[in-house]
Structures are given as structure tokens and as C-alpha cells.
Amino acid sequence: MARRPQARAQLKVRLTESLRRSIEDAARQNGWSMNDEISNRLHRSFEKDADSLEATARVLNAVLPPPVLQLMATLHGIDAMEEPDDPHWRDWQKRRREMWRAFEKAFEKKGKGQ
Numbered sequence: 600m601a602r603r604p605q606a607r608a609q610l611k612v613r614l615t616e617s618l619r620r621s622i623e624d625a626a627r628q629n630g631w632s633m634n635d636e637i638s639n640r641l642h643r644s645f646e647k648d649a650d651s652l653e654a655t656a657r658v659l660n661a662v663l664p665p666p667v668l669q670l671m672a673t674l675h676g677i678d679a680m681e682e683p684d685d686p687h688w689r690d691w692q693k694r695r696r697e698m699w700r701a702f703e704k705a706f707e708k709k710g711k712g713q
Contacts, residue, residue: 670702 602608614622626636660668673695 666705667702670698673698 622633622636625640626633629636629639631639659671663671
């Protein structure tokens with residue numbers, strides 16, 4: 600059975616003593632427990648990762664030409680397909696190979712100044 604998203608899980612983690620002391624010092628400065636310090640730092644790191652991905656996506660959308668963006672979206676859709684038993688799997692794989700070859704050719708031409 601899956602856990603609820605807000606449920607608390609207990610983990611055992613091995614840390615260096617210097618890292619443990621750093622966590623302890625930070626927790627004391629913030630006025631909360633070491634558990635809260637670790638939890639808050641992990642949460643912030645995931646938020647930062649999500650923000651970085653979103654910023655990268657905005658930049659890519661601004662600088663890449665639409666055909667490349669379409670190719671990326673298509674490739675992502677194919678990669679998200681985890682069921683090789685899907686009746687469309689072979690078609691998707693074929694289309695993916697064809698699009699990838701077209702993508703490579705476009706970059707070869709660009710590299711040659713065409």
C-alpha cells in the first residue's frame with residue numbers, strides 16, 4: 600500500500616561527523632530540530648531543482664527553433680512510453696529513429712554552414 604504524501608517516514612542515514620555538526624549548528628541557529636533542518640534543506644533542494652528545470656525550459660523555448668522543440672517533445676513522449684507491449688511501440692520506435700536521423704542531418708548541415 601502506498602504511503603500518503605504527508606506521512607512521515609523514518610530513515611537511517613550515515614553522515615560524516617563534520618556534516619552532522621554542520622546540521623546541528625544550522626538547526627540551533629534556526630531554532631529547530633536537526634530533523635526539521637534536514638527536512639527543510641531537502642525540500643528546498645527539490646524546489647531549487649524544479650525551478651532550474653523550469654528556467655531551462657523557458658530558455659530552450661526561447662532559443663530553439665520550433666522543429667527542434669517538436670522533436671524534443673516527440674522524443675520525450677516516446678521515452679515516457681514504458682510498455683513495449685503497446686501495439687504502437689514499434690511505430691513509435693521507427694518514428695523516433697527517423698526523427699533522430701533528420702535531427703542529426705540538420706545539425707550536420709548547420710555545422711557545414713548550409
